[in-house]
Amino acid sequence: xxxxxxxxxxxxxxxxxxxxxxxxxxxxxxxxxxxxxxxxxxxxxxxxxxxxxxxxxxxxxxxxxx
Numbered sequence: 001x002x003x004x005x006x007x008x009x010x011x012x013x014x015x016x017x018x019x020x021x022x023x024x025x026x027x028x029x030x031x032x033x034x035x036x037x038x039x040x041x042x043x044x045x046x047x048x049x050x051x052x053x054x055x056x057x058x059x060x061x062x063x064x065x066x
Contacts, residue, residue, distance in 0.1 A: 003056045006063035014047035021047045 014021055023044050031051065032042045038053040057063035 001058050005054050005056055008055055008063055009052045011050045
């Protein structure tokens with residue numbers, strides 16, 4: 001089976017009726033450390049988090065489910 005590298009983007013947001021949340025830099029740093037082996041890029045703001053990571057998978061569907 002051949003494995004290729006894919007970039008996967010994940011995003012999470014707080015519900016619309018949630019009061020503004022302050023970004024937590026310590027949590028962002030911890031997430032970046034966890035994703036370091038996956039060439040992870042993390043961005044965050046008020047009420048949202050995003051990460052783009054590299055995953056090795058057999059196809060695009062497999063990469064999306066990892």
